[in-house]
Amino acid sequence: MTRRRLKYQILTALLLCFLQAAGIVVYGQNRPRAALRRSHELQADTTHKTLSPQQQVLKADTLDALAKATADSIANENKKKMLELTASPDIKQEKDPTDSLSRELKRKQWVPNPTKATWLALVIPGGGQIYNRKYWKLPIVYGGFAGCAYALTWNGKMYKDYQAAYVDAVNEKWDSSSITDLLPPGYIDRVSHSQITETLRKRKDTYRRWRDLSIFAFIGVYLISVVDAYVDAELSNFDIGPDLSMKVEPTLINNQTGGYYNPATLKDKSVGVQCSFRF
Template sequence: MNTFFYRNSLGVVVIGCILMAATLNCRAQGHNDTVTPVFLTSTDSIGKAVGKADSIEVVSTVGKEALSTAYADSVRLVDNIHRNMAAWHPDPQRALWMALVLPGAGQIYNRKYWKLPIIYGGFMGCLYAMNWNNMMYKDYSQAYLDIMDDDPNTASYNKFLHLGKKIDSSNEERYKRIFKSRKDRYRRWRDMSFFCMLGVYALSVIDAYVDAELSEFDISKDLSLRVEPAVMTVDGRKSVTNIGAASFGLNCSLRF
């Protein structure tokens, strides 16, 4: 029991000494006008913080100036490109020769790229039609030759007959006329496809030349028709005097 009381008393005394020392320390510091926390009174840390803020502001300012300069340079470059493209005009003779050598080259030279699918689509369509009609022409020509001869082993015309149909003496003449007409028809369509392809080629050449020739043609929106009253004299000149010898009318002027 005494040991327990002694230990507790000793602890109370130690705690009391610590509290007294802290009180004296606070009174000693109380004579100062202001009490500033230790982490705010360090001049070195304040200086470092201010220097860091200044450096961040300088870097931010330099970055903004560099971005603005780069943006201005890019805008100036784009404007120069647009100005050069607007001032460029194709040479009609060069466009003509390029279109003659290679279909579509004149349109590429004139920078009308959207016309290329039309031109090459026309060529591909004409080539396909010419190949198909030529194949059908050969098949019907062979069938016509086989039906005209007397050899029973040559009967390629059977592939054109419907199921269950046969050629005999009763309908042989009719099938001869059918095969002949279809042979002539596909031959005519084959030749027409070839001439259509030549027409597409000629149109591509003409388009390239005319487009280059009209590249400097004024197509501004200043198209106006002006109608105003006019007083004309006997000799045809406008006049506001001598009204008695003048005639009245309308003066039309077209600007294009």
């Protein structure tokens, strides 16, 4: 018991000494001005006897100012260090490195104006596709216009020829070149005139109908090119991602109509195709 008590006393004494030393250090850090003043007072006492009263006053003021400046500088330095220790670290967020190719693609991404594309397509056939930079559609557009123009020209020419031949047949001009150029040699002598006149009339009406259809087809290609230019420009920013998809896969369809299903029988099953959309 005595040894344990002695140990406790020694530990208590060491703890008190440690606390007293820590208090002295803290007091010296917090009160640097007072410590400096005490040291200067001790030095002043030793030199007080050798200096005149005016010199003593001037030296005391100088020492006081020096002590004040030193204390202020130490206090500011301690305050700055305390702020650095307690302040939250300033972490600069690094920018994500981007690929030069992706930056180039974003900078060159073309976003057309739907209104401007529509007006260009109305004024110039194929102008909307050129404005949208869809040059691969130009052969389709101009090919459609060329085909309709050729059909219109051909059917119009044939209609005029059969129209002239029909008029000559009605007027009994069987020797005219308009009739002989369209009919095979000797066809007039083998077939009655009324049947030839009816044949010329039917062909005239057929080519006239085809000519009119060629005109409507030409207008249709023109309108389709305008609509395509508008839709292409409007949907240029449409997001097509993995969330927008259509999946087609084979499946087994249960054809039973009763209240139970027998897996042993294959007649209740049929193979089909399943189509699923995901938005």
